[in-house]
Amino acid sequence: MSDIGALEDFSPGVAHAVTAGGRRLVLVRIGDDVYVLDDRCSHEDFPLSEGEVDEAGGTIECARHGAAFSLATGEPESFPATQPVRRFEVTVQEGRVRVVSE
Template identity: 40%
Template structure:
């Protein structure tokens, strides 16, 4: 494991087709687990109306915003279908059931 990654929990902390959030000084990051045990990390804020994506429905490799049904790709962070917008994605790794997120990808504080 690279020094750039920090531990944020365990995969079993997240239900299949669910999410948990990591609070940072720069905002909340939603960490999703698919039905196939794939793990993705994106901003917990829908680009449409700032809805909490962590409370949305996970289907395949996408999540549907609970406020306005915008579908966001967990892989790319892009809105799917006719919608426009995108959220930031973050590199995440699973090692022996432990989850690690890349520090270098986290937003930096304005100087």
């Protein structure tokens, strides 16, 4: 399990580029819920952390071609992406965000 920071350091509704276990990830906080995905669009290897978060829809949109992915599942919600991005299990313990990594 990798500690990636204090929950209070991650502003809600914003994509944050983080690293855990040597892997680039994108962290999104919506309220007290925290989501972590691979920081790359499955359509074209572009950082999702540069994209826009839709808090109401629970998605993150790739800034390059507009593919949207579910924060909860990593599944694509719109084209041109057809493959999911990997989602990671997240826990918040004593105010610290931890990601389960391989």
